[in-house]
Amino acid sequence: MAKKEVTRAAAKAVKESSAESVREPSSRKNNSSNKALALAGIAVLAGLVRILFAQPKLEVKPIDRIPLEEMSPDRFRRDFANARPVVLSGAWSEDGWHPAEFVATCPNATVRTFRHDSTSQTWAQHVQVGLGPVSEYFDSYFKPEPAQRPTPLLYGFEMSLTEECPLQLDRVTIPAFLGEDAFHLCTNKSGLGWPSVLLGPEGSETGLHIDTHNLPFWIAVVGSSGRQLDCRSRVTPNWAQYWLSIAGRALKRVRIFPAHDKALLQYGRSTKAANYIFDFDPWRPDGSKHRGVFESFAYEAELRSGDLLYIPGGSPHAVVNLADNLGVSMNFLDLKSMPDFVRRCNAQSPLCGLLQGKGEWMLDALQERQKNDKPLGYFGFAGLRDRAEFCEVQRAKAAKDKKEFSTGLTDYCS
Numbered sequence: 001m002a003k004k005e006v007t008r009a010a011a012k013a014v015k016e017s018s019a020e021s022v023r024e025p026s027s028r029k030n031n032s033s034n035k036a037l038a039l040a041g042i043a044v045l046a047g048l049v050r051i052l053f054a055q056p057k058l059e060v061k062p063i064d065r066i067p068l069e070e071m072s073p074d075r076f077r078r079d080f081a082n083a084r085p086v087v088l089s090g091a092w093s094e095d096g097w098h099p100a101e102f103v104a105t106c107p108n109a110t111v112r113t114f115r116h117d118s119t120s121q122t123w124a125q126h127v128q129v130g131l132g133p134v135s136e137y138f139d140s141y142f143k144p145e146p147a148q149r150p151t152p153l154l155y156g157f158e159m160s161l162t163e164e165c166p167l168q169l170d171r172v173t174i175p176a177f178l179g180e181d182a183f184h185l186c187t188n189k190s191g192l193g194w195p196s197v198l199l200g201p202e203g204s205e206t207g208l209h210i211d212t213h214n215l216p217f218w219i220a221v222v223g224s225s226g227r228q229l230d231c232r233s234r235v236t237p238n239w240a241q242y243w244l245s246i247a248g249r250a251l252k253r254v255r256i257f258p259a260h261d262k263a264l265l266q267y268g269r270s271t272k273a274a275n276y277i278f279d280f281d282p283w284r285p286d287g288s289k290h291r292g293v294f295e296s297f298a299y300e301a302e303l304r305s306g307d308l309l310y311i312p313g314g315s316p317h318a319v320v321n322l323a324d325n326l327g328v329s330m331n332f333l334d335l336k337s338m339p340d341f342v343r344r345c346n347a348q349s350p351l352c353g354l355l356q357g358k359g360e361w362m363l364d365a366l367q368e369r370q371k372n373d374k375p376l377g378y379f380g381f382a383g384l385r386d387r388a389e390f391c392e393v394q395r396a397k398a399a400k401d402k403k404e405f406s407t408g409l410t411d412y413c414s
Helices: 003-023 028-053 073-079 099-105 134-141 166-171 182-186 237-245 291-295 338-343 350-355 360-369 378-382 387-401 407-413
Strands: 059-062 064-067 086-089 110-116 126-133 155-160 196-200 205-209 217-222 252-256 297-303 308-311 317-321 325-331
Touching (some): 099 166, 110 134, 134 155, 134 196, 166 378, 166 407, 182 350, 182 360, 387 407
Parallel strands (some): 059 297, 064 086
Antiparallel strands (some): 086 308, 110 126, 217 308, 217 325, 252 297
16 A cells, blocks of 8 residues: 555544544543544554654674684685675784874875765765875874864875885785785786775765775774884874773774675766765665665674774775774785676776786686685785895886886885
């Protein structure tokens, strides 16, 4: 029955019940009975209205949280790879990765800054505001207490570690089950700039989006433990007090939707400015406008310092930074996600062009990497012998791309 018909019928029942009480005013017994009927009719009507117009509830499932030492490569490939997200606790060393420590190591690194605009038609609803030294960004958006920071709040997003702060590469340790990447193979070990660093001040966010080419990715997060207060040159009493107050708190809240779900994709589209944009709020979807969203579900987790999150390729996701943090992130292409990547390739895609004509040797190399069951440093992950070969590869890449070395690479490779 349509909403209007049900409401009309309920209203009629209430009206008839009320009329009965008017027709027999002489009988107290009848009056009492009729009043009870009227009240019952009103209660029925109210209940129907609540049912018909209630906001549906989205099913939200917690993301599995597993200690790193309990995740073997076989278990990861069987239960999670290209299937569902998982949080690995204790997966990333905090030493040297606290925001202040990172900035002290590479003060001249350049970072892009973005503001979040929920009405924007850009990727992740990010609107680029500037590009500048990470030390200046840190002094404005991390050093003051949150209430004293400039508005709009800016997210320091996607700084290439290999180009802007290669000194940190020695601190990168990648779990064995995340050791495959076709892009490092087909670019002669130079990669595509990943891993990257994200600086997320408290309150900044990333809107709902799908990563480029539906690639899977992982992100490790580091927040406050008090140890970064050793970086005295950047500490003020209020800032130090803030960092100590958030020690142990959740750093990021992440909501992830299933990949390739038509119930969700009907409320979005591809554009020239973004691979996909969505029309609904992932945190507070409107059932009256986007009822199909509630036919799906979402995964959700809060990340703490030292956690690493894996997200399968093609999964729409959104992030809110609950406290100041630094993220280390990497998109990659492994054997599990390659079939979907190849199916979606087209002649206009530069990433697809990288793989074209590479032959079976790349598949053989990825299969060989699957045999590894030990954590990898960045050089081992990229297939490099050492720092010297890294610099040699980066020089060749810069010459091919006709680009100058960044300040970070120049200092690192001199």
